[in-house]
Amino acid sequence: MDQIADGFKGERAIVVPYSVRIFQSENELTKNAFITHMGYYPNAKYHFRKRSKGALENILIYCESGKGFITLENEQFSLTKDQAFIIPAHKAHSYEAEISKPWSIYWLHFKGTANSLHAAVSGKILNLNDSRSSDRLNLFEEIYQNLEMGFNPDNLEYSSICLQHFLASIKYTGQFLKIKTADTEVLDVIPMSIIFMKNNLTNKITLHDIAQYTGYSSSYFGALFLEKTSFTPIEYYNQLKIQKSCSLLQFSNLKIKEIAYELGYYDPFHFSKSFRLVMEISPREYRLRYKAPV
Structure with a gap:
């Protein structure tokens, strides 16, 4: 082989x-x-x-x-x-x-x-x-x-x-001490909302959906998220979708159109435009460039 x-x-x-x-x-x-x-x-x-x-x-x-x-x-x-x-x-x-x-x-x-x-x-x-x-x-x-x-x-x-x-x-191997693992329970609303976004990458969710999940109003949650992350919730959600698409472009044989549909983009041209805004290259260029990143 x-x-x-x-x-x-x-x-x-x-x-x-x-x-x-x-x-x-x-x-x-x-x-x-x-x-x-x-x-x-x-x-x-x-x-x-x-x-x-x-x-x-x-x-x-x-x-x-x-x-x-x-x-x-x-x-x-x-x-x-x-x-x-x-x-x-x-x-x-x-x-x-x-x-x-x-x-x-x-x-x-x-x-x-x-x-x-x-x-x-x-x-x-x-x-x-x-x-x-x-x-x-x-x-x-x-x-x-x-x-x-x-x-x-x-x-x-x-x-x-x-x-x-x-x-x-x-x-410094001699000085490296055991790390105490953090409590994995999600206590903060921001990581909780990000996990919700990550679990819904194949869907098309709205600011209202995310805010409702956290128990806050859309306006309050949107302002809080922007303050903590420097992005609006939907901007962040779209970034996570693009990040997932990078993995699919790199490690799957799915066509670009299929990846777009997989991530809730029903218009492949909209997907390509969104991808370029984040990654500064097209999905096709990304696949050619990063098929072997290591």
Whole structure:
């Protein structure tokens, strides 16, 4: 079978839009370290990527299980369970899963000004088996789920701070202490409403529907949501739809028209226009560009 860059059963990925990356690079709380892509590839048989000129971002690969190989400037490394590797930006590299025991990997692309946070541990195997791996992966999920909830300033800033904690947990393994997991009960009306939006991406809901779910009037809820997120509820809802469409464009074989219908856009041209407003490229261009983001 041919080697592949993605398309693994159960895979997940998020790509941050370019316009959002500009915000991240200029914001005081995010410019030190911020995510551009991240995801998870389980049992990634035949996984292979090669970049002769390197990537624009640093790439972190965290092996959950199985085995794979990383080649950085003609030096090969073997990566196994509870090991990580940071590939510096602009360095020629390739990586691939072992055929007989393919790796399952968490991965992320990141940029920022805080090079000292990762430079000392880049380009070498990092053994993390004695430093509470499950807690570190919980932190990865914290970042992923916040970005999945949308690209508002609070989510971006919180995710950036979590990323710095995540990188610090790899650099300072001896100091990394167990993280207390937060209560998962949703107490705040804003995340509660966002979850409602995410559960209704295939429908077409209104501001009234969302406000009614939270128990507030449309006017009060709309003003509260705008204050907390910098977006109106419907703007945010549409962003979540576009984010979901990115995943479908990247990881499914659905036609663009089918994706539009799947997400409640009964006019494919309206979908394409909405997509371009958020991502700054057309759905077709996105599919061509991001079919293999890792």
